[in-house]
Amino acid sequence: MPNIKSAKKRMRQAEKRRLRNKAIRSYVKTCIKKVLLAIEAKEAKDSLMEKVRIAQKAIDKAASKGVFHKNEAARKKSRLMAKVNKYLASLNTEGAEA
Numbered sequence: 001m002p003n004i005k006s007a008k009k010r011m012r013q014a015e016k017r018r019l020r021n022k023a024i025r026s027y028v029k030t031c032i033k034k035v036l037l038a039i040e041a042k043e044a045k046d047s048l049m050e051k052v053r054i055a056q057k058a059i060d061k062a063a064s065k066g067v068f069h070k071n072e073a074a075r076k077k078s079r080l081m082a083k084v085n086k087y088l089a090s091l092n093t094e095g096a097e098a
Contacts, residue, residue: 024067031055032080039087052084 002008035051056077063073 021067024062024065028055028058028062028068028076031058032076035080035084039083045088045091048084048087052080055080 002011031051032055035048035055038048038051059068059073059076062068063070068076
């Protein structure tokens with residue numbers, strides 16, 4: 001436990017930031033999970049793309065706030081889009097075969 005006034009304030013600030021960052025990380029994970037579950041459930045393209053848009057927005061916002069490094073945000077978006085594009089390609093091939 002700090003004795004110095006400025007150290008006490010720093011501790012309070014760090015705790016606030018930790019909780020804020022934790023909430024933002026959790027929200028981003030939830031958004032990504034919703035997209036992956038939509039792919040698993042074979043949802044329609046429209047609803048899937050809406051979830052992807054929300055997830056990308058959440059990732060970008062987290063990166064702008066400093067919760068994620070910009071390269072980490074880019075990697076998350078890239079991996080997510082790779083899975084989405086793979087799913088959409090499978091939809092197109094199924095439609096062509098039928």
